Amino acid sequence: MAHPSVLDAPVAPAPLPTIPLSELAPFALFGSLLALVLLYFVGAEQGAVSLVAGSNVHEFVHDARHLLGFPCH
Numbered sequence: 001m002a003h004p005s006v007l008d009a010p011v012a013p014a015p016l017p018t019i020p021l022s023e024l025a026p027f028a029l030f031g032s033l034l035a036l037v038l039l040y041f042v043g044a045e046q047g048a049v050s051l052v053a054g055s056n057v058h059e060f061v062h063d064a065r066h067l068l069g070f071p072c073h
Contacts, residue, residue, distance in 0.1 A: 042064050043068070
């Protein structure tokens, strides 16, 4: 049994939406601040400018500290 082949007309791809920088800026700022806080806790917490007393934060981020190349011993 033969099937007829029907060729559809080529369909143009839908245009990608553009995001204005004014709408992207709050998310970029939040992501940057979150990254800086994370970098502080991994790299500098339990040092000379410790914000949290005790060694809980140090032990929690110990392996990440070594993975990123921060000395802690």
